[in-house]
Each structure stands twice: as C-alpha cells, then as structure tokens.
Amino acid sequence: MMVPPGPPPMDPPALVAPAPEPPGPVVVTQTPTISAALTNSEIEVDSSYAGASLVLYGAVFNPGDDPVDVVLVVRGPERPVRLVRKVRVAGLWLNSRPVVFEGAPAFYVMASTRPLSEIAGFGVLRRMGVGLDHIQIDAPDEARTVNLYGVRDVVISRLGEDYLEWRRAVIRLKERDGLYRADPSGVRFVDPGLFRAEIVLPPEAPTGEYRTEVWLFQNGQAISVRRNTIQVRRVGVERWLHNFAFFQPWLYGLVSVLLAGFTGWAASRWFRRT
Amino acid sequence: MDVYLPIAEVSVNAPLLLALGALVGFISGLFGIGGGFLMAPVLVFLGIPPAVAVASQANHVVASSTSSVLTYSKAGSVDYRMGGIMALGGAVGALFGVELFRLLRLLGQADLVVAVSYLLLLGSIGALTLKESLTTILARRRGEPARREPTRRPLWLYGLPFRVRFPRSGLYISAIPPLLLGVFAGILSAIMGVGGGFILVPAMVYILRMRAAVVVGTSLFQILITTAVTTVLQAGRNQTVDIVLSTLLMVGGVLGAQYGAKASARFRADEMRAALGLLILLVGLQMGLSLFLRPDDPFALAPGGAG
CATH class of the missing domain: 2.60.40.3880 (Immunoglobulin-like)
Known part of the structure; x- marks a missing residue:
C-alpha cells in the first residue's frame, strides 16, 4: 500500500x-x-x-x-461429447451423423x-x-472416421x-x-x-x-x-446400486424383473383381500 | 420430496412419479394395455434420458401387467397357449430390438426412429380404432341393429402350417401369425419401451378374431413376458434400467391398474375403444410433430457420449 x-x-x-x-x-x-x-x-x-x-x-x-x-x-471430468445437427430432408427434420468431440x-x-x-x-x-x-x-485437426462399438464410420472430428x-x-x-x-x-x-x-x-x-x-x-x-x-462421489445405496447395475448388469436386470413381478403379485393379493 | 436416480443421474420429484405411475396404471388396467406409449413421452419431458426412460418403464410394465394378469387369470380370461406362443416371438423380437436400438443410438438416429414409430403406429392404429368404434357407437345411437361382425377369418390363417388348437380363444389356426405378432411387439418393446398392447389387441380382435373375453388377458400375459425379457436385456446390454425409477413408477402403477381393471366393467366396450383410439392418436401425433417443426436449436447432444 x-x-x-x-x-x-x-x-x-x-x-x-x-x-x-x-x-x-x-x-x-x-x-x-x-x-x-x-x-x-x-x-x-x-x-x-x-x-x-x-x-x-x-x-x-x-x-x-x-x-x-x-x-x-x-x-x-472430461467426457466425450456426441453432437448431431438437425438437417431438413424432404420436409422432415433428421439428425446428421454424430460428431464426437473428445475430452470436453x-x-x-x-x-x-x-x-x-x-x-x-x-x-x-x-x-x-x-x-x-x-x-x-x-x-x-483432420476429419477421420473410426469404427466405434461396431458402428462403422463414426466421424470423430470435422474441422472445417x-x-x-x-x-x-x-x-x-x-x-x-x-x-x-x-x-x-x-x-x-x-x-x-x-x-x-x-x-x-x-x-x-x-x-x-x-x-x-x-x-x-x-x-x-x-x-x-x-x-x-x-x-464428487456416490455413497451408500446410491453407490451400491450403481455398481450393481454396471458390474453385474445381467443379475441386476433379473433382480429388477423379480422385484417388479413381486410388486405386481403383492398388489393383486392385497386387493383381493380388501 | 426429490430423489436422485442412480442410473438416470437426475433428481426427480418422487410423488410426481408415483402419481404418473398411478395414472398410467389406471389407463393400463382400464384398456388392457401396457400404457408404455403414454409414459415414455412424459418421462422424457421430465428430463430423464430417453434410453433410461424406455428401459425402466419396460420394468414398470412388468409389475403392472403381472398384477392385471393375475386378476384376469382368476376370471379364466387368459389363453396361456396363445399368449405363450406370442411371448416366445416377443422374446426373439426383444433380443433383436435391443441390439437395433443400441446401434441406432450410436448412429444418432434413435430419436428419429422413435418419433417415426410413434407417428406411424400410434397414428394409424389410433385413427382406425377411433373410426371403427365411432361407427359402432353411431349405429347404436340411431337404434340400428348391431352389425354382425363377420365371423370369417382371413383364409391364410388356415392355409399356414403348424396349426394349433386354442380352446380358450375358440381357434384352430397356425401358430405362425401369433408368433410373428409377438416378434413385432418385442421389437417395439425394445425401441419404444411399450408392451405392444395397442397393436396386439386390435390384431387379436380384427385379424385372429379371438373370443373377445380372452383378448385383453392374453395380451397382458404376452406383454408381461416380453417386457420381462426386454428389461433383462436392456440392463445387461445397455445398463439403462433405473431400478429406483421403475420402482417408483410401479408402486403407483400396480395400484392404478387394479382400480382401472375394476372401472373397466362400468363402460361400454365401444366407448372405451373410442377413448383409447383418441388417446393413441393424440400421443402419436404429438410425438411425430417433432419431425415437422423447425427445431429450436439446429444442433442437439446425442446420448451415449460417455459410453
């Protein structure tokens, strides 16, 4: 000062x-x-x-x-971004092929x-x-296409x-x-x-x-x-469910269905009694 | 009371979802449809990613249709043989549909296919159902004798091989048409998150001409199996089933479905069909509108970026 x-x-x-x-x-x-x-x-x-x-x-x-x-x-955290452009084809608004920006x-x-x-x-x-x-x-810097998850010709960048x-x-x-x-x-x-x-x-x-x-x-x-x-971290039930869904996806799906079936069955039982 | 959904990764209002589940469940029980075609657009509107909405509501439909099937089953109005054959087709269709949807998402064309499917299928079926039921209602109002429905079924139903007896439906036809119908419903189940009831019920009534009393129960049975298979596949392949979301929806849904099934007895069949037709038509037009309107923003984020 x-x-x-x-x-x-x-x-x-x-x-x-x-x-x-x-x-x-x-x-x-x-x-x-x-x-x-x-x-x-x-x-x-x-x-x-x-x-x-x-x-x-x-x-x-x-x-x-x-x-x-x-x-x-x-x-x-950086995540790839997939962007599509709406283009008008024969009066309809359709999506272009997605462009992937990596690391946004x-x-x-x-x-x-x-x-x-x-x-x-x-x-x-x-x-x-x-x-x-x-x-x-x-x-x-240049447009290149790659095979991504078995999908051919995904445009990674279209610098222009x-x-x-x-x-x-x-x-x-x-x-x-x-x-x-x-x-x-x-x-x-x-x-x-x-x-x-x-x-x-x-x-x-x-x-x-x-x-x-x-x-x-x-x-x-x-x-x-x-x-x-x-x-920023998941904790408790949130973390457990997320891990379950992503690391044991088939079992998770099965449990989801069983839970749904049980809910339906329980509701029908409950309604019959009342 | 907001709740954070672990898979959708958004925070939603829990009572609102319960109410939505109850409303769709009521309509489901009332008309004998899965109700998925109504719920998917609303969930997307609430900010849930479309892929998660479609997969989670398939699981919700499992619950509401289980509850309805049990009710119909006690009344003896489920043709398990017919439903089983359609469900077999449904499982095959779901398998194919889940893979197709995965590919479409990666190509950025999932929105388009969903919008076109809704517009074409719901639009045409809604319009046909509405027209047919209004004709019947008008005829009734004028006091004309009820037009006898032609009992003749299309001949090709008999010309095909693998004929099976369906005593409950009062049919002795080839297993191929119900099987194909099931495949089609299975694909829709994966792409639109619907059970396919809106297409199965008219097909069973107008093409197979099954005994009317078993149509709804049988359709629900096939929906139950198809959506169960879809849920497992979506969870296993795409990790898009949000168990918290589907549980909230199903708790409301099963309650609504029970009341819906009871309420359905109070209405005339043709008036119910007219209401259902109108509803289907409106949803179809609403979803298809996005194809014709200039988008607010020429660009859109495609899902699956993190995938």
Missing part, C-alpha cells in the same frame, strides 16, 4: 508453473499472491442428492497499488470479479483455457469452415443444461483482500474429480494461481 507500484509482473513462469504458495509465514515479495480454499472438497451423492453448493473463499496479498482481479475456473469437460464454471474481456486479452485467456469461449475441447459452429453448439447446449456457466460477477470481494465465490453443482453434473483454479490477474496477466480438487 505504501510501496510504489512494483516492477511489472513476470508473466510466463507464474502462468506455466503452478506457483506453489509458501506454506508458512507470508514471504513479502513484490508480486501479489493469492490463497484460496473450499468449504467442502468432498461431495457425497446419495439418494437425496439434489445438486450441491460450495463456497470458495480466499485472500489476495497485494503489496502494490495496481488493482487485481480474481478468476475462478472449475472443470469437471463435463462441467465448466468460470466466475470472475469483472467481465473477462476487461481482465485479460484474448490470447492470454485462450492459452489458459479460461472463459466459455476458450474451453479446451480436444478435436483432432463450420467447425466453430459445432464447437459453439457444444458450449451453448451445455450451457442450456446448466453444465457450463460463466458469471462475470461471481467472485466478490467481501473485504479488501478477502473474496468469496459460490460454486453450484446441478444434480446432472457427473461424479468424478473436479479441478478448481483460482487465478490472480494484474495488468492483463495471470500472476498467481491456487489449485484445488473437488471429489
């Missing part, structure tokens, strides 16, 4: 390296640093699961006068203190994969003039389902140097490991980062 603005922050190292925080006493440097933690890093999915909400809070140590911005990114995050939330465009430039954000427009969705349109569609559809979200005012400073953000997981968000990144931006560059993980 009293010190004149420090030298311009050194950009790439802080960006590439995770920049581990000094654990103990705060080391006074010229570069602002960030620290963040989650209220809860284990989400348990049970039969009453209706999504989850967790709070991320953190502190910014800013020795200089230059304003800083905080950007939070949460990425869910199943969940993506970006929250920041200001609109991203005011925080950093296009190139920086694109390199970091921060923001809905910059989500890294892997797609091979309409590739961007397909990509945007993935993001738009995921956004509509509440799985991708961008909130340019989602990170709020509750006190100078102290911020909080809320992460809402809809029940549709899959189980697995979620990675959070809290970036500190100054003068258009990322200068510090804090990484955490969130585990």
